[in-house]
Amino acid sequence: MSPARRRDAVKTAQETLRVSQRLACRAICQPRSTQRYAASGVTGGEKELVAKIFALAAEHPRYGYRRIGRLLEQDGRHVNHKRLYRLWRREGLHVPAKPRRRRKRNADSGAGKIEPIETGQVVWAWDVISDQTTAGHKLSWLSILNEATRECLALDVHRGISASVALSVLQQTAHHYGAPQCLRSDNSRHLTARKIRQWLSVMSIELAVGQPGSPWENARVEAFHRRMRDEFLNVDSFGSLEEARLLTARWQYHYNHRRAHSALDYLTPSEFARRLREGKSAPETDK
Helix, strand or coil: CCHHHHHHHHHHHHHHHCCCHHHHHHHHCCCHHHHHCCCCCCCHHHHHHHHHHHHHHHHCCCCCHHHHHHHHHHCCCCCCHHHHHHHHHHCCCCCCCCCCCCCCCCCCCCCCCCCCCCCCCCEEEEEEEEEECCCCCEEEEEEEEECCCCCEEEEEEECCCCHHHHHHHHHHHHHHHCCCCEEEECCCCCCCCHHHHHHHHHCCCEEEECCCCCHHHHHHHHHHHHHHHHHHHCCCCCCCHHHHHHHHHHHHHHHHHCCCEHHHCCECHHHHHHHHHHCCCCCCCCC
16 A cells, blocks of 8 residues: 555544554554654646646646646656656646547458568558538548658648648648659549559659558558547537638647647657657657
8 A cells, every 4th residue: 555545544534543553553554653644735837737737638638647748848847757647647637548449450451462661661541531611511631641750740620631732732842842652542533543654654753552451551641640649620610611720820830830649759759750850869769
């Protein structure tokens, strides 16, 4: 038992059996100094820290104490992870666990038919995710992700994503960041249209298309969309397309520059990408 529970047991023994504190402590193996210890209470600095933790937890309700700690560090406040966890538990903060559905994979479903990308190649992954405005109008986001750094290179929202819109976003992203060696996609018609394949062929970009019904073949962007749905789409509401674009730009910046990524040893994607460019040692990412 913890010292606090032993302290309660000693008090219960004293009241129930009407024995002295010395005898009750000896029977329960509780040091008398620990029994007589009185907590000094919360200091002013700790109150300020707890208030900051509550503010960050309210702003990011799907973040656990580790990511809240990284946000505190980015704001110039370094808190020991053990102390942060103690305060987190003491204040009753937690992130509700979401049950995961387990899917049976068929060995012949084509999950491994996409050839592995050689080490050092720049691989992008893209896909579309949908939501709606408060009035019920459909919104679609086209996201482009760097598989190595997890950076969200593009996150454009429109009423609908056509092949022309997808090609325009892809061209703008390639012009800004440089063209990749490979683009990973599912088999959606608007992402594998003829005009997109022609442009990729001209740019000498390999197109890796997953098999129908096999989302795990594009796992990076699927995981990104799961976080986006959990931390952004399910939290914010959109009154119009313009409001959705404004909130999307803000969340994309937060994801790239503020959100700690557990697979990157709790670095942000921008920090991890900078380390790779500078040739510094970086934590290994999950395969």
